[in-house]
Amino acid sequence: MDVFSVTVLGSSAALPTATRNLSGQLVKIANQYLLIDCGEGTQVQLRKNKISIQRINHVFISHLHGDHFYGLIGLLSTMHLLGRTKPIHIYAHEGLKKAIEVQLEVSYSKLSYELNFHFLKKETGVVIVENKHFCVKAIKLKHGIPCCGFLISEIQKPRNILKSAIDKYSIPIKDRAEIKMGADLQTHSGKSIKNEEITSDPPNFRSYAYCSDTAYSESIVDLISGVDLLYHEATFMDDKKDRAKETFHSTASQAAEIAGKAGVGSLLLGHFSARYKEMSLFLEEAMVVFDNVALAEDGKEYII
Amino acid sequence: MDVFSVTVLGSSAALPTATRNLSGQLVKIANQYLLIDCGEGTQVQLRKNKISIQRINHVFISHLHGDHFYGLIGLLSTMHLLGRTKPIHIYAHEGLKKAIEVQLEVSYSKLSYELNFHFLKKETGVVIVENKHFCVKAIKLKHGIPCCGFLISEIQKPRNILKSAIDKYSIPIKDRAEIKMGADLQTHSGKSIKNEEITSDPPNFRSYAYCSDTAYSESIVDLISGVDLLYHEATFMDDKKDRAKETFHSTASQAAEIAGKAGVGSLLLGHFSARYKEMSLFLEEAMVVFDNVALAEDGKEYII
Numbered sequence: 300m301d302v303f304s305v306t307v308l309g310s311s312a313a314l315p316t317a318t319r320n321l322s323g324q325l326v327k328i329a330n331q332y333l334l335i336d337c338g339e340g341t342q343v344q345l346r347k348n349k350i351s352i353q354r355i356n357h358v359f360i361s362h363l364h365g366d367h368f369y370g371l372i373g374l375l376s377t378m379h380l381l382g383r384t385k386p387i388h389i390y391a392h393e394g395l396k397k398a399i400e401v402q403l404e405v406s407y408s409k410l411s412y413e414l415n416f417h418f419l420k421k422e423t424g425v426v427i428v429e430n431k432h433f434c435v436k437a438i439k440l441k442h443g444i445p446c447c448g449f450l451i452s453e454i455q456k457p458r459n460i461l462k463s464a465i466d467k468y469s470i471p472i473k474d475r476a477e478i479k480m481g482a483d484l485q486t487h488s489g490k491s492i493k494n495e496e497i498t499s500d501p502p503n504f505r506s507y508a509y510c511s512d513t514a515y516s517e518s519i520v521d522l523i524s525g526v527d528l529l530y531h532e533a534t535f536m537d538d539k540k541d542r543a544k545e546t547f548h549s550t551a552s553q554a555a556e557i558a559g560k561a562g563v564g565s566l567l568l569g570h571f572s573a574r575y576k577e578m579s580l581f582l583e584e585a586m587v588v589f590d591n592v593a594l595a596e597d598g599k600e601y602i603i
Numbered sequence: 604m605d606v607f608s609v610t611v612l613g614s615s616a617a618l619p620t621a622t623r624n625l626s627g628q629l630v631k632i633a634n635q636y637l638l639i640d641c642g643e644g645t646q647v648q649l650r651k652n653k654i655s656i657q658r659i660n661h662v663f664i665s666h667l668h669g670d671h672f673y674g675l676i677g678l679l680s681t682m683h684l685l686g687r688t689k690p691i692h693i694y695a696h697e698g699l700k701k702a703i704e705v706q707l708e709v710s711y712s713k714l715s716y717e718l719n720f721h722f723l724k725k726e727t728g729v730v731i732v733e734n735k736h737f738c739v740k741a742i743k744l745k746h747g748i749p750c751c752g753f754l755i756s757e758i759q760k761p762r763n764i765l766k767s768a769i770d771k772y773s774i775p776i777k778d779r780a781e782i783k784m785g786a787d788l789q790t791h792s793g794k795s796i797k798n799e800e801i802t803s804d805p806p807n808f809r810s811y812a813y814c815s816d817t818a819y820s821e822s823i824v825d826l827i828s829g830v831d832l833l834y835h836e837a838t839f840m841d842d843k844k845d846r847a848k849e850t851f852h853s854t855a856s857q858a859a860e861i862a863g864k865a866g867v868g869s870l871l872l873g874h875f876s877a878r879y880k881e882m883s884l885f886l887e888e889a890m891v892v893f894d895n896v897a898l899a900e901d902g903k904e905y906i907i
Contacts, residue, residue: 314681315647339677340644343619365680365710373643373673377618394709401705405698406669407748444711 303328303453303505303603305530308344309336310569310595312512312534312548313366320344320597321366322511322570324530325355326451329432334358334374335449335509341370342377348598353383357428359435360391361511362446368395372402379410386413390427390435392445393418419447424522429454438522440513442547448510450522456501464497505603508563511570514544515553520561528603529563530595532570536584539572551581555588569595607632607757607809607907609834612648613640614873614899616816616838616852617670624648624901625670626815626874628834629659630755633736638662638678639753639813645674646681652902657687661732663739664695665815666750672699676706683714690717694731694739696749697722723751728826733758742826744817746851752814754826760805768801809907812867815874818848819857824864832907833867834899836874840888843876855885859892873899 304327309320321338325345332354334341345352352374360368368391378387389395396416403410419427423439431454438448457479464470468486470478478484484492508523511532523529534548543550549557551568558566566589568581575581578594585592593601608631613624625642629649636658638645649656656678664672672695682691693699700720707714723731727743735758742752761783768774772790774782782788788796812827815836827833838852847854853861855872862870870893872885879885882898889896897905 313684315650315677317647317651320647339674340647343621343624343644346619347621363710365677365706365712368710369673369677369680369706370643373619373669376669376673380617398706398709402669402673402702405702406667406672408669 300502301329303507304600305507305528305567305603306348306350306600307567307569307595307597308341308348309338310571310597311366312532312570312572313364314573315340316573318597319571319573321370322361323370324509325350326507328451328453331356331432333433333435333451336361336367336511337371337374338366338368339370339373342374344597345374352378353381353385356385356387357435358387358389358391359427359449359509360389360395361440361448361509362442362444363392363394363398364444364512367512368398371395372399375399375410375414376406376408379408379412383410383412386415388415388417388428390417390419392447419445421445423518436522438508438510438519440510440519441516442512442514446512448508448513448519450506450508450526452506453504455504458494458498458501460498464492468492468497470497507603510557512548514547515549515557517557517560520557523557523561523563525562525564527564528567528601529558529561529565530567530569531557533568533581533585534570534572536575536581551584552588555585555592558589558592565591565593567593567595567601571595604806605633607811608904609811609832609871609907610652610654610904611871611873611899611901612645612652613642614875614901615670616836616874616876618877619644620877622901623875623877625674626665627674628813629654630811632755632757635660635736637737637739637755640665640671640815641675641678642670642672643674643677646678648901649678656682657685657689660689660691661739662691662693662695663731663753663813664693664699665744665752665813666746666748667696667698667702668748668816671816672702675699676703679703679714679718680710680712683712683716687714687716690719692719692721692732694721694723696751723749725749727822740826742812742814742823744814744823745820746816746818750816752812752817752823754810754812754830756810757808759808762798762802762805764802768796772796772801774801811907814861816852818851819853819861821861821864824861827861827865827867829866829868831868832871832905833862833865833869834871834873835861837872837885837889838874838876840879840885855888856892859889859896862893862896869895869897871897871899871905875899
């Protein structure tokens with residue numbers, strides 16, 4: 300099975316610390332590299348983690364607070380300096396295009412490759428990009444400015460027709476494509492055989508949801524229901540619940556509550572406020588509500 | 604004597620490496636903190652080196668290639684998030700204002716303090732800023748785009764009148780200010796006593812020149828003549844002399860030649876191309892031409 304993983308490049312909110320960079324994640328899926336968010340310092344994190352930046356063809360920026368995108372211009376410049384010619388696709392809110400273009404303009408730069416901007420819409424659940432490798436849908440988050448999470452899924456593989464069924468029913472080749480997609484079999488004698496009797500499940504198709512930045516919002520639960528891994532921001536703990544609400548952020552226990560309601564496989568917490576030093580308390584707080592929790596650590600790869 | 608020093612925050616050209624950040628220097632002079640250049644990652648370097656960012660009131664950006672300024676927006680944002688109210692002065696070419704303002708605009712940010720932009724002019728030797736603490740003059744460099752080095756000097760202190768001279772000539776208080784500034788003494792009897800006989804030198808006033816990025820250019824020699832420390836870029840070694848010329852950069856031996864012609868106290872080389880791994884070769888190449896050379900190391904403070 301192809302690697303499907305998330306490498307956390309930064310897990311600090313707002314300010315970088317000596318041990319935590321600003322938001323950035325590298326998702327490997329079906330041999331594709333996707334970058335989610337790109338705070339200052341992301342390119343160095345990619346380099347330190349030996350991730351080839353030229354393999355990144357898709358960049359998703361959740362929202363335009365600086366800690367999520369100020370590192371993009373530097374990454375794009377480095378790709379250029381290293382001779383990139385492949386186009387890159389950037390999915391973001393509209394203002395980003397202007398910010399990137401002005402910085403290229405004042406620095407007398409013309410990139411050696413094409414930048415393709417795709418503007419995020421407000422509707423939740425819409426497909427942002429889908430190809431033979433992966434599908435990314437928008438998750439509308441609840442933040443002070445327009446903010447979009449990302450639901451990243453493998454493409455569902457067709458079902459496998461059982462060898463024994465092919466022999467037993469002499470299934471004609473012309474019918475097999477539809478059966479693989481879930482159709483029942485109609486025999487010569489006019490009998491209908493249920494699909495599940497003649498096929499086996501394809502490999503599970505896995506999914507990952509990135510939800511940062513966001514206040515506690517149950518409206519995301521349906522969309523992220525059953526994902527294998529949920530990254531949910533936990534800027535604060537419950538001691539700062541009011542502050543979290545004011546600033547449209549979540550606490551560790553709120554993130555865990557969402558994970559529980561959505562029945563996700565596991566929960567990864569991140570986007571921690573620099574004020575906290577004892578990180579194990581985040582874990583304790585979340586685990587009261589939901590069992591399978593981990594804390595994001597810069598440079599660590601989480602297999603999905 | 605007050606500390607006058609340069610802490611190198613980044614010494615890599617164009618691309619950050621795992622051990623070298625992009626251009627940035629913190630100059631301490633007369634209890635003031637000046638920042639020169641601000642490549643991506645500079646704010647983290649300041650933090651790692653325990654330099655209080657709120658003490659920085661003056662930022663000098665040599666030119667608008669991204670590796671010299673893409674970190675500024677993040678630093679300014681962090682100053683804001685940490686509650687700064689003091690204005691900051693930014694000395695740079697005109698395009699920087701637009702780049703900063705657009706990024707603030709698209710990220711819905713309004714800073715809690717004033718940004719004062721001062722645009723650099725093309726003339727060499729002009730005073731950019733002078734106050735009771737320091738003086739900064741422009742050094743016109745030879746680069747692909749407008750580029751300005753910085754000559755940073757302490758303010759010359761007045762001369763000390765010798766106690767013995769005061770007693771011997773009963774120097775009136777009203778005459779002392781002029782004598783401290785270098786005037787000769789006129790005695791009651793009409794005799795003129797030379798200033799150097801009745802005063803001692805004030806503490807040396809020290810100076811530092813930052814010359815990056817630049818091709819080999821003898822036109823800077825007069826202005827930087829006799830500085831205590833010269834930081835001169837050495838993007839390449841002589842093996843890439845043609846490449847250096849093409850890209851308006853210098854080699855280690857060219858930097859040393861400038862240091863020799865200007866009779867500087869010592870030479871600090873930096874802005875190294877990421878292609879070089881064996882850095883001691885830069886030192887060897889430069890020391891053939893000039894004795895007192897050091898290589899910039901990220902995080903190291905060089906006392907002037």
